[in-house]
Amino acid sequence: xxxxxxxxxxxxxxxxxxxxxxxxxxxxxxxxxxxxxxxxxxxxxxxxxxxxxxxxxxxxxxxxxxxxxxxxxxxxxxxxxxxxxxxxxxxxxxxxxxxxxxxxxxxxxxxxxxxxxxxxxxxxxxxxxxxxxxxxxxxxxxxxxxxxxxxxxxxxxxxxxxxxxxxxxxxxxxxxxxxxxxxxxxxxxxxxxxxxxxxxxxxxxxxxxxxxxxxxxxxxxxxxxxxxxxxxxxxxxxxxxxxxxxxxxxxxxxxxxxxxxxxxxxxxxxxxxxxxxxxxxxxxxxxxxxxxxxxxxxxxxxxxxxxxxxxxxxxxxxxxxxxxxxxxxxx
Numbered sequence: 001x002x003x004x005x006x007x008x009x010x011x012x013x014x015x016x017x018x019x020x021x022x023x024x025x026x027x028x029x030x031x032x033x034x035x036x037x038x039x040x041x042x043x044x045x046x047x048x049x050x051x052x053x054x055x056x057x058x059x060x061x062x063x064x065x066x067x068x069x070x071x072x073x074x075x076x077x078x079x080x081x082x083x084x085x086x087x088x089x090x091x092x093x094x095x096x097x098x099x100x101x102x103x104x105x106x107x108x109x110x111x112x113x114x115x116x117x118x119x120x121x122x123x124x125x126x127x128x129x130x131x132x133x134x135x136x137x138x139x140x141x142x143x144x145x146x147x148x149x150x151x152x153x154x155x156x157x158x159x160x161x162x163x164x165x166x167x168x169x170x171x172x173x174x175x176x177x178x179x180x181x182x183x184x185x186x187x188x189x190x191x192x193x194x195x196x197x198x199x200x201x202x203x204x205x206x207x208x209x210x211x212x213x214x215x216x217x218x219x220x221x222x223x224x225x226x227x228x229x230x231x232x233x234x235x236x237x238x239x240x241x242x243x244x245x246x247x248x249x250x251x252x253x254x255x256x257x258x259x260x261x262x263x264x265x266x267x268x269x270x271x272x273x274x275x276x277x278x279x280x281x282x283x284x285x286x287x288x289x290x291x292x293x294x295x296x297x298x299x300x301x302x303x304x305x306x307x308x309x310x311x312x313x314x315x316x317x318x319x320x321x322x323x324x325x326x327x328x329x330x331x
Contacts, residue, residue: 091148108137159192161253171243274323
């Protein structure tokens with residue numbers, strides 16, 4: 001038998017200990033759990049705020065890029081009419097429109113005189129001379145101007161990546177952007193140096209850099225030049241890592257050049273086949289004329305021969321256009 005006098009102090013001590021534990025536990029355990037909950041809520045809020053700020057910054061950047069692109073497209077639509085002076089600037093020619101028209105007239109006269117002196121005088125030869133004069137005055141000079149413009153733009157793109165690398169290294173080393181552009185204008189080959197020298201000269205007379213680059217985009221209507229204009233314009237307005245953006249643009253340019261060389265290598269066989277097929281009929285006709293002129297003269301003197309020549313030229317033109325479409329890859 002357990003003594004009742006002994007059990008009473010034991011139960012009393014357990015009750016007092018339980019009461020003390022019940023009073024002290026909320027002061028420590030609840031505070032710790034509350035602190036943990038508050039810390040988790042605070043951390044989650046901070047993460048959300050940071051992610052939201054990063055998303056807002058990215059959205060703001062995209063909005064600025066889209067607004068800049070829209071603004072540039074609107075300006076290009078307003079200036080959609082391309083003048084002859086601008087065409088001459090794009091080709092790198094320092095002549096005036098008046099000098100170009102004089103040269104075109106001289107070219108037309110030379111073509112007409114060459115046709116008249118090559119054949120006996122007749123009504124058909126006079127019509128052919130008029131057509132040759134028209135082509136020599138309005139067609140041939142503009143075709144040559146377009147070829148010069150395309151060649152100059154290709155050369156500009158081939159050297160643009162190296163020039164952007166110069167700007168990137170200069171910006172990373174602490175030089176201002178204007179000084180980097182001056183280095184490019186001094187040390188780069190043509191046509192990079194002349195175009196950027198024009199930008200630097202316009203800055204010296206007080207034209208803002210963004211407007212000077214927009215004029216560069218008009219003289220060089222290339223997507224890469226437009227992107228360069230957009231990147232520098234946004235950096236000037238909102239700031240940002242200019243060296244990283246220009247470095248990415250330089251890498252994109254080199255990737256496009258590698259792709260163009262690969263496409264050219266893969267289409268070389270088709271290009272050679274098209275050139276051989278296009279030159280075969282006039283080549284055979286010329287050799288037959290040199291070896292047996294009497295055999296081919298009815299083709300040049302009779303109406304049926306003229307009709308056959310016109311029909312052959314029409315179908316040859318269709319074949320050349322189809323072959324050019326087949327080997328002209330867009331990338």
